[in-house]
Amino acid sequence: MTVKRIRIALWALVALAAAALGYLYWQQQRAAGPAPADELSLTLGGPFTLTGADGQPFSSTSLAGQPYAIFFGFTHCPDVCPLTLARMVKLRNQLGKGDDALDILFVTVDPERDGPEEVGRYATLFDAPVTGLTGSPAQIEQVKKQFGIYSAKAGDGDNYSVDHTATVLLFDRQGQFVATIAPEEGDEVALAKLGRIAA
Amino acid sequence: MPRSIFLAFLIAATASCAEPDPRIAVTDAWVRATPSAAAAYFTIANQGGADRLVGVDAAGTGRASLHETSMGDGIMRMRPLTDGLELPADGTVELKPMGTHVMIEELSRPLRAGDNVDLTLRFARHADLRITAEVRP
Numbered sequence: 001m002t003v004k005r006i007r008i009a010l011w012a013l014v015a016l017a018a019a020a021l022g023y024l025y026w027q028q029q030r031a032a033g034p035a036p037a038d039e040l041s042l043t044l045g046g047p048f049t050l051t052g053a054d055g056q057p058f059s060s061t062s063l064a065g066q067p068y069a070i071f072f073g074f075t076h077c078p079d080v081c082p083l084t085l086a087r088m089v090k091l092r093n094q095l096g097k098g099d100d101a102l103d104i105l106f107v108t109v110d111p112e113r114d115g116p117e118e119v120g121r122y123a124t125l126f127d128a129p130v131t132g133l134t135g136s137p138a139q140i141e142q143v144k145k146q147f148g149i150y151s152a153k154a155g156d157g158d159n160y161s162v163d164h165t166a167t168v169l170l171f172d173r174q175g176q177f178v179a180t181i182a183p184e185e186g187d188e189v190a191l192a193k194l195g196r197i198a199a
Numbered sequence: 200m201p202r203s204i205f206l207a208f209l210i211a212a213t214a215s216c217a218e219p220d221p222r223i224a225v226t227d228a229w230v231r232a233t234p235s236a237a238a239a240y241f242t243i244a245n246q247g248g249a250d251r252l253v254g255v256d257a258a259g260t261g262r263a264s265l266h267e268t269s270m271g272d273g274i275m276r277m278r279p280l281t282d283g284l285e286l287p288a289d290g291t292v293e294l295k296p297m298g299t300h301v302m303i304e305e306l307s308r309p310l311r312a313g314d315n316v317d318l319t320l321r322f323a324r325h326a327d328l329r330i331t332a333e334v335r336p
Contacts, residue, residue, distance in 0.1 A: 076304065078238035079268050080275045082231055083296050113235075121234040127336075150274055159304060161266075166275035182273060183297065 044169065044177040046146045050107065050135040053120025058133055063175065067197035068103035071168045072149045074110035075122045076159075080166055081106075082125060084183065088168060089128045091191050099129050101198040107133045109151035109164045111140045172197045221286065221325045222247035228318070228332035230303075231296070232310035237261070239301040239318060239332050240294045245286045251323040252292075253283040260316050261303040268297050277302075283323070312336035 052058040069088055073081035088104050095101050106123055108114035111134050114122075119132030135143070144151060151164035168181040170193055179193045228241035237260075243252065257263035265280040284299060286292055294300050301318065310316070314334040321327050 075233060075235040078231060078233050078236040078302060079296060079300050082233050125233055161277040163274055163276040165273055167273045183270060
């Protein structure tokens with residue numbers, strides 16, 4: 001066998017391997033079924049009803065005409081969650097347009113432990129208007145889907161934690177999704193994004 | 200000096216050289232409080248041999264346990280550090296937001312800015328250390 005033939009054979013093997021991998025991937029995608037329309041579309045958000053800190057229904061219609069930043073967390077989270085909300089409050093102050101510039105919403109992913117009183121108390125920590133929201137487990141699951149949020153209980157017993165998407169989602173006055181703020185993004189970038197929705 | 204005592208002294212001296220004691224100082228302790236739970240942060244400087252922080256007690260404030268926050272793919276996860284926290288020889292370990300922290304639950308009283316929280320740090324080798332952490336707004 002000449003060197004040239006060996007080279008051709010090896011490349012043929014590479015092509016075969018690539019084809020096999022491609023086929024396996026395609027099979028796996030097919031087995032997963034067609035993705036539901038709402039997962040593929042970028043229409044995050046949408047109308048929702050949750051429960052406010054006062055125990056009364058909170059409808060997203062009350063947000064009409066108001067830009068908002070929405071964050072999903074839970075009250076048994078003393079590290080990332082308060083840090084994120086405090087940061088949003090601080091940035092809103094830096095916009096210099098007052099507390100009405102945008103609403104800051106905190107939605108619990110732990111409706112089992114976080115009732116209206118719990119989210120209400122949590123929201124008052126920040127010395128500035130933050131809207132705490134809870135709901136039935138079904139309502140929370142629905143809103144999570146609408147906002148593309150992942151969460152899952154971690155650990156056993158009463159002292160579980162909840163893994164959850166830690167991104168803040170930003171919506172404009174028309175209720176359209178505009179941008180996200182990730183925890184690792186710097187304040188300058190985050191402030192610019194808030195400026196866009198509050199304009 | 201009798202030879203046996205001299206030998207014993209030599210062995211002890213050699214042994215302690217081989218495994219220096221940890222020399223630990225804890226600074227910059229502070230607490231962020233929420234109604235349901237609080238997080239305590241501090242810096243541990245170890246100028247001696249390797250040790251391990253095996254537990255923290257917050258008697259009088261609540262139930263304390265070491266946790267670690269990790270972020271991946273935009274998802275936040277918090278896990279208990281059941282094996283404690285390694286304190287390398289001649290090293291500094293920082294407990295800080297979005298990282299390792301002491302979580303205090305079942306708060307016996309609401310914590311407000313300016314309150315002091317007493318913590319007892321327990322180590323594998325070093326003696327217990329008592330520190331006071333101030334609650335920040």
